[in-house]
Amino acid sequence: MTTTDQDYVEYVIRTAAETAIANEDYFCQLDSVVGDGDFGYSLARGFERLLEQWDEIDRSNPAAFIQKTAMILTSRIGGSSGPIWGTAFMRASAVARKHPEFTAQTVVEMIRSAIEGIQARGGAELGDKTLLDALAPMADAIEERAQSGASGREIAEHAAAVCSEAADATKELMARRGRASYTSERSIGSVDAGAKGVSVIVDEIAKNWPNP
Amino acid sequence: MKKFMNDPKNFVPEMLDGIARANPDTLKYVPDYNLIMRADAPSNDRVTILQGSGSGHEPAHVMTVGKGMLTGACPGDVFAAPPMDYVYESAKLLNSDKGVLLLVNNYTGDRMAWEMAKEALEAEDIKVDIAYVNDDVAVQDSTYTVGRRGVAGNFFVMKAAGALAEKGASLEEVKAIAEKVNSVIRTMGIALSGTTPPAKGEPIFTLADDEMEVGVGIHGEPGRRRDKMKSADEIVDELLEAVVSDLPFESGDEVALMINGLGGTPISEQYLLYGIAHRKLAEKGIKVWRSYVGEYCTSLEMAGVSLTLCRVDDELKELLVEPAEIAIRTF
Numbered sequence: 001m002t003t004t005d006q007d008y009v010e011y012v013i014r015t016a017a018e019t020a021i022a023n024e025d026y027f028c029q030l031d032s033v034v035g036d037g038d039f040g041y042s043l044a045r046g047f048e049r050l051l052e053q054w055d056e057i058d059r060s061n062p063a064a065f066i067q068k069t070a071m072i073l074t075s076r077i078g079g080s081s082g083p084i085w086g087t088a089f090m091r092a093s094a095v096a097r098k099h100p101e102f103t104a105q106t107v108v109e110m111i112r113s114a115i116e117g118i119q120a121r122g123g124a125e126l127g128d129k130t131l132l133d134a135l136a137p138m139a140d141a142i143e144e145r146a147q148s149g150a151s152g153r154e155i156a157e158h159a160a161a162v163c164s165e166a167a168d169a170t171k172e173l174m175a176r177r178g179r180a181s182y183t184s185e186r187s188i189g190s191v192d193a194g195a196k197g198v199s200v201i202v203d204e205i206a207k208n209w210p211n212p
Numbered sequence: 213m214k215k216f217m218n219d220p221k222n223f224v225p226e227m228l229d230g231i232a233r234a235n236p237d238t239l240k241y242v243p244d245y246n247l248i249m250r251a252d253a254p255s256n257d258r259v260t261i262l263q264g265s266g267s268g269h270e271p272a273h274v275m276t277v278g279k280g281m282l283t284g285a286c287p288g289d290v291f292a293a294p295p296m297d298y299v300y301e302s303a304k305l306l307n308s309d310k311g312v313l314l315l316v317n318n319y320t321g322d323r324m325a326w327e328m329a330k331e332a333l334e335a336e337d338i339k340v341d342i343a344y345v346n347d348d349v350a351v352q353d354s355t356y357t358v359g360r361r362g363v364a365g366n367f368f369v370m371k372a373a374g375a376l377a378e379k380g381a382s383l384e385e386v387k388a389i390a391e392k393v394n395s396v397i398r399t400m401g402i403a404l405s406g407t408t409p410p411a412k413g414e415p416i417f418t419l420a421d422d423e424m425e426v427g428v429g430i431h432g433e434p435g436r437r438r439d440k441m442k443s444a445d446e447i448v449d450e451l452l453e454a455v456v457s458d459l460p461f462e463s464g465d466e467v468a469l470m471i472n473g474l475g476g477t478p479i480s481e482q483y484l485l486y487g488i489a490h491r492k493l494a495e496k497g498i499k500v501w502r503s504y505v506g507e508y509c510t511s512l513e514m515a516g517v518s519l520t521l522c523r524v525d526d527e528l529k530e531l532l533v534e535p536a537e538i539a540i541r542t543f
Contacts, residue, residue, distance in 0.1 A: 032416065036291050036292075036409070036416060036431045038290075041412075045221075045289075074295070074297075075297035076297070078289050078292040078293055079266075080293065080320045080321030080324055082295050082296060082325065083296060083325055121324055122320060177358070178320050178321075179320065179433060181320075182357055
């Protein structure tokens with residue numbers, strides 16, 4: 001049996017959900033350094049809802065499935081994470097709808113479209129110490145490896161490494177968005193919870209990548 | 213952490229259930245989206261006013277639902293903006309012919325959720341608008357942050373807008389009065405201790421016995437600085453200076469003066485501070501028209517207070533003294 005685009009998308013989203021739920025406390029701790037400590041809690045509640053409804057969701061094609069994911073996350077995650085993560089998945093689903101068959105470049109386009117959506121929703125720019133600072137270098141990394149003809153697994157592993165490094169680098173930045181922004185210079189020295197959260201999820205996705 | 217609760221996940225629903233059970237004649241609880249609503253809502257005679265940032269600030273906002281104030285409140289978890297569909301479904305349920313005013317305290321998460329809900333409601337031809345509250349003067353550099361936070365001064369916005377809506381004013385008029393009140397309120401808070409959200413289980417920040425956080429936010433966001441503990445006189449001087457110089461309030465102004473307890477400071481200390489502030493305002497030639505002392509917008513069990521001034525004119529005075537029937541019991 002071959003792995004279809006739908007299988008990959010389900011693998012990625014299910015891994016994201018399970019990782020967010022398993023790391024609830026860790027993500028809260030990350031957020032509590034300069035934020036208000038509820039990032040893990042909010043995310044876990046939304047992804048729990050997604051897994052609860054998993055069997056009833058339309059999974060016949062990636063676009064419909066990603067869109068439903070977006071709607072469940074937006075509707076149930078509180079704080080700023082719901083609108084941000086929901087918007088990201090919504091934008092990704094719009095890209096998926098345009099491409100009946102996925103390539104690595106499609107994935108890059110999905111991530112870049114998600115980044116634009118997040119920027120439009122929350123007003124953040126690169127360098128503001130948000131999850132964008134992990135997502136943008138990761139999209140570049142995937143594009144670069146795909147062009148050199150790397151396998152899916154190699155691309156995923158490279159993406160995870162770049163994402164992790166980028167997330168750790170947010171330590172040096174000053175928060176300019178979200179609740180951490182009120183701490184201004186006091187936010188320097190701790191990683192951004194959103195960026196680190198993305199990196200932990202991508203790490204898990206790469207670790208168990210289903211095919212070569 | 214010691215708190216009266218079962219499971220942290222059920223902290224907010226069980227609190228809301230308690231509020232509804234304590235006020236069976238006036239309030240209804242809709243568990244699906246954390247909504248506490250007036251039992252007699254919606255009414256096509258009145259603009260619907262909906263609010264609800266995070267929980268943990270009680271009596272704001274779920275206990276300020278009632279005749280003459282909010283039509284409904286749909287808070288999120290403790291210190292977290294409500295999910296977008298709480299706002300969307302609540303607004304649809306409470307929609308009236310006169311429209312819906314969403315009153316939003318200025319925080320990133322709230323802005324995103326409430327603005328997305330507004331877009332979704334407009335797509336269904338529901339008459340809806342937003343007014344923002346951002347009275348916290350502690351946030352000085354708003355170049356990068358989403359700007360000043362909405363804190364205790366929100367009470368005056370809810371009160372005036374609610375009173376005007378009760379008289380049958382239009383959505384435009386109710387929004388205008390909310391914006392007018394927001395333009396004349398200024399607040400600054402000070403904390404003597406941190407606060408522990410149930411889901412987190414440990415304090416957001418801690419202060420040594422001899423420390424205070426000047427300009428603290430109601431979710432424990434850092435303020436202007438951390439300082440050594442000072443006398444009540446010196447603390448009131450600092451809060452008043454920050455607030456008065458900001459609008460600025462001037463000699464001859466008439467104001468409502470609020471000392472708001474953040475949850476863990478005794479009434480005795482609140483009144484002590486009130487007395488000092490009242491005297492110092494008189495020295496500046498600023499006349500206190502009406503007093504508000506107690507808990508209006510808390511931060512769970514945080515020890516601390518905030519001081520709010522609201523400059524009043526005849527129109528605001530009339531609205532602020534209108535009766536309101538809300539869940540905070542008086543006797």
